[in-house]
Amino acid sequence: xxxxxxxxxxxxxxxxxxxxxxxxxxxxxxxxxxxxxxxxxxxxxxxxxxxxxxxxxxxxxxxxxxxxxxxxxxxxxxxxxxxxxxxxxxxxxxxxxxxxxxxxxxxxxxxxxxxxxxxxxxxxxxxxxxxxxxxxxxxxxxxxxxxxxxxxxxxxxxxxxxxxxxxxxxxxxxxxxxxxxxxxxxxxxxxxxxxxxxxxxxxxxxxxxxxxxxxxxxxxxxxxxxxxxxxxxxxxxxxxxxxxxxxxxxxxxxxxxxxxxxxxxxxxxxxxxxxxxxxxxxxxxxxxxxxxxxxxxxxxxxxxxxxxxxxxxxxxx
Amino acid sequence: xxxxxxxxxxxxxxxxxxxxxxxxxxxxxxxxxxxxxxxxxxxxxxxxxxxxxxxxxxxxxxxxxxxxxxxxxxxxxxxxxxxxxxxxxxxxxxxxxxxxxxxxxxxxxxxxxxxxxxxxxxxxxxxxxxxxxxxxxxxxxxxxxxxxxxxxxxxxxxxxxxxxxxxxxxxxxxxxxxxxxxxxxxxxxxxxxxxxxxxxxxxxxxxxxxxxxxxxxxxxxxxxxxxxxxxxxxxxxxxxxxxxxxxxxxxxxxxxxxxxxxxxxxxxxxxxxxxxxxxxxxxxxxxxxxxxxxxxxxxxxxxxxxxxxxxxxxxxx
Numbered sequence: 001x002x003x004x005x006x007x008x009x010x011x012x013x014x015x016x017x018x019x020x021x022x023x024x025x026x027x028x029x030x031x032x033x034x035x036x037x038x039x040x041x042x043x044x045x046x047x048x049x050x051x052x053x054x055x056x057x058x059x060x061x062x063x064x065x066x067x068x069x070x071x072x073x074x075x076x077x078x079x080x081x082x083x084x085x086x087x088x089x090x091x092x093x094x095x096x097x098x099x100x101x102x103x104x105x106x107x108x109x110x111x112x113x114x115x116x117x118x119x120x121x122x123x124x125x126x127x128x129x130x131x132x133x134x135x136x137x138x139x140x141x142x143x144x145x146x147x148x149x150x151x152x153x154x155x156x157x158x159x160x161x162x163x164x165x166x167x168x169x170x171x172x173x174x175x176x177x178x179x180x181x182x183x184x185x186x187x188x189x190x191x192x193x194x195x196x197x198x199x200x201x202x203x204x205x206x207x208x209x210x211x212x213x214x215x216x217x218x219x220x221x222x223x224x225x226x227x228x229x230x231x232x233x234x235x236x237x238x239x240x241x242x243x244x245x246x247x248x249x250x251x252x253x254x255x256x257x258x259x260x261x262x263x264x265x266x267x268x269x270x271x272x273x274x275x276x277x278x279x280x281x282x283x284x285x286x287x288x289x290x291x292x293x294x295x296x297x298x299x300x301x302x303x304x305x306x307x308x309x310x311x312x313x314x315x316x317x
Numbered sequence: 318x319x320x321x322x323x324x325x326x327x328x329x330x331x332x333x334x335x336x337x338x339x340x341x342x343x344x345x346x347x348x349x350x351x352x353x354x355x356x357x358x359x360x361x362x363x364x365x366x367x368x369x370x371x372x373x374x375x376x377x378x379x380x381x382x383x384x385x386x387x388x389x390x391x392x393x394x395x396x397x398x399x400x401x402x403x404x405x406x407x408x409x410x411x412x413x414x415x416x417x418x419x420x421x422x423x424x425x426x427x428x429x430x431x432x433x434x435x436x437x438x439x440x441x442x443x444x445x446x447x448x449x450x451x452x453x454x455x456x457x458x459x460x461x462x463x464x465x466x467x468x469x470x471x472x473x474x475x476x477x478x479x480x481x482x483x484x485x486x487x488x489x490x491x492x493x494x495x496x497x498x499x500x501x502x503x504x505x506x507x508x509x510x511x512x513x514x515x516x517x518x519x520x521x522x523x524x525x526x527x528x529x530x531x532x533x534x535x536x537x538x539x540x541x542x543x544x545x546x547x548x549x550x551x552x553x554x555x556x557x558x559x560x561x562x563x564x565x566x567x568x569x570x571x572x573x574x575x576x577x578x579x580x581x582x583x584x585x586x587x588x589x590x591x592x593x594x595x596x597x598x599x600x601x602x603x604x605x606x607x608x609x610x611x612x613x614x615x616x617x618x619x620x621x622x623x624x625x626x627x628x629x630x631x632x633x634x
Contacts, residue, residue: 011327012542041545225329228358256581264573268581270615298587 001316002215003133004125007248008140009219010229014250016043018219018294019138021309022317027065028307029317031133034066036124038117038139044069047306056128066132070124076116086195118145122206134317140216146236162196210242217291217315219248220282222275227282234286246291246315249279254295291315318633319532320450321442324565325457326536327546331567333360335536335611336455338626339634344382345624346634348450351383353441355434355456361386364623373445383449387441393433403512435462439523451634457533463553479513527559534608534632536565537599539592544599551603563608563632566596571612608632 007019016039023035034056037044044067045051048059054074056066088096121137129135216237220230230247237244255272256265283290291314297305324336333356340352351373354361361384362368365376371391373383405413438454446452533554537547547564554561572589573582600607608631614622 010329011546012540041542223329225358229328254580254584256584257579260577260579260581262574262577262582263571264577264582264585265579267571267573267615268585274615298584298591 001134002213003129004135004137004209004214006137006140006214006216007219008142008216008233010226013219013221013226014294015039015219016047016138017309018217018248018250018292018313019136020044020047021306022313022315023065023067023134023136024062024306025310025313026134026136026317027059027062030064031317032064032131033134033136034068034128034132035136036121036128036138037067037069038072038121038137039069040071040073042069044138068124068128070117070120072113072117072120075120076112079116079119114142114145118206119202122202125209126205140218141210142233142236146240146242215245216242217246217248218244218288219250221251222249222253222278224278227278230282231286234288244288246288247282247286248292248294248313249282249290250292250294251296252279252293318451319530320446321452321454321526321531323454323457323531323533324536325459325533325550327543330536330538330543331611332356332536333364333455334626335534335565335567335609335630336453337361337364338623339630339632340382340384340451340453341379341623342627342630343451343453343634344376344379347381348634349381349448350451350453351385351445351449352453353438353445353455354384354386355389355438355454356386357388357390359386361455385441385445387434387437389430389434389437392437393429396433396436431459431462435523436519439519442526443522457535458527459550459553463557463559532562533559534563534565535561535605536567538568539566539570539595541595544595547599548603551605561605563605564599564603565609565611565630566599566607567609567611568613569596569610 005022007015007022009015016037019035019037023033026033035044037052042052048062048067050060050067052067052069054068054070056068059065059067084096084100117139118141121139124137125135218230218233220226234244253268253271253275256268279290279293292312294309294312322339324332324339326332333354336352336354340350343350352361354369359369365379365384367377367384369384369386371385371387373385376382376384401413401417434456435458438456441454442452535547535550537543551561570585570588570592573585596607596610609629611626611629
């Protein structure tokens with residue numbers, strides 16, 4: 001299996017449970033494993049009954065397993081602060097106030113959260129993964145962030161154009177400032193150009209790693225909406241030349257006892273039957289194989305049930 | 318009740334079902350009613366077993382009820398085409414190609430879909446609502462689009478600044494073009510300034526109407542994720558000085574028969590009990606009242622079940 005394993009899917013399908021179960025199994029199988037959660041509800045902390053923060057920390061009682069939780073809201077705020085600090089050294093005070101307004105606005109726009117999430121997990125891949133054989137994420141890039149991934153050439157192209165414009169404007173500035181050597185110096189250690197190049201490399205790294213050293217699984221529930229969304233998600237991956245390795249069906253309705261009679265039994269049988277048809281449709285219609293069918297539990301999945309859940313996963317560690 | 322009624326909530330909670338049931342009841346009660354769906358899965362067409370498009374159309378067999386379906390993807394494409402056409406008349410060919418690149422990019426960014434959705438439903442409010450006593454939407458502004466709504470002053474302010482910059486640049490241009498009267502004419506019928514003012518008015522209208530002539534309901538399911546999301550959604554509304562009128566709990570697990578024994582009955586009883594506790598938590602902890610508790614059905618909700626569902630809604634028509 002690749003070093004990076006992603007379990008994607010819509011909110012509520014059970015990505016965190018499946019990710020923890022898989023990570024737990026990898027660790028038991030001897031791999032140094034890190035599970036990374038981006039769920040703002042801190043559900044990894046719930047699963048292991050232990051608080052985690054934004055640095056990897058050992059999971060008590062499970063050898064070789066570390067966990068960390070990233071909060072995209074925090075990441076967004078940190079991002080904002082970083083840009084502000086960098087700016088205050090680079091531009092005039094008047095510009096800072098103008099740029100601050102624009103920054104506040106851009107962080108309020110739809111999509112800022114998703115972009116921060118994407119940045120956060122690529123950062124983990126780059127800076128935290130070195131000591132681990134396996135890094136498991138309870139999220140995967142979605143439609144719109146996949147577009148970011150799929151556009152490295154486009155983005156590179158765009159940044160190149162920005163760089164060109166910026167060089168042009170410095171050039172003009174230099175011509176205007178005859179006898180003053182300041183502008184040439186600005187171009188050479190130019191902090192804006194440096195920053196743009198950093199972003200370009202960031203996206204190149206992300207695209208390259210996702211293509212060569214990552215495996216993507218999608219978690220779904222046996223309802224029509226989830227099946228439809230999974231179909232769209234598979235298409236989005238395919239469009240970006242990424243392959244979904246397998247599908248995990250979670251929260252299947254359990255059957256009643258064989259002889260059980262009554263309103264409850266009738267309701268469950270109808271439901272189980274409908275779900276079965278839907279999963280047949282998934283098995284036949286979708287390219288990635290169905291690698292797990294996990295039944296719904298009325299109790300929350302905690303440490304001791306993890307091995308159970310992991311056992312239903314037909315995924316190599 | 319206000320003219321505009323919104324049923325918001327996450328995908329899959331049953332917004333379309335609840336919206337159709339409520340609209341159906343309004344129409345039966347004598348109100349000229351329009352139900353507007355933004356669900357790309359065309360579920361309103363499924364409910365009434367009739368195809369609808371992006372213009373209001375009578376629902377067969379239900380007097381006074383019209384329906385329409387908006388596809389935000391289509392809206393996004395239309396938007397793109399509109400801007401392109403407008404541009405080709407206003408700027409040079411070289412600029413058109415540059416702007417086209419930027420447009421393609423911005424339509425690929427996260428959030429473009431949500432913004433298009435918001436534009437689409439505000440458009441319906443402005444241009445289609447006149448013949449109706451009640452317009453029911455199977456969606457409501459979400460966190461990030463609520464921010465757009467909550468920022469009319471901010472946006473107005475921002476547009477004012479853009480206008481000021483644009484006037485300044487035209488002014489400079491005019492000073493440079495001594496003896497040439499072209500630039501002044503440009504400022505007076507300036508298509509860019511006109512467009513910016515249009516957007517400003519659009520957001521002012523949206524904010525004003527949502528504050529004075531709209532009622533918002535949130536649909537939730539009795540699972541923890543849905544309850545947490547509903548809490549966040551209520552906060553987002555409150556932050557924008559909008560009030561959530563009521564909460565609709567949908568897809569409640571039905572109880573088994575009283576004497577029923579077996580695995581199925583045990584599973585359902587535990588599930589019903591957990592859901593009951595969660596709804597108690599909603600009733601006590603959340604400000605908007607719980608106005609409906611609707612049981613899960615194994616069959617899809619079609620025309621004949623609508624009256625049934627509507628009967629569980631404690632919402633005035």
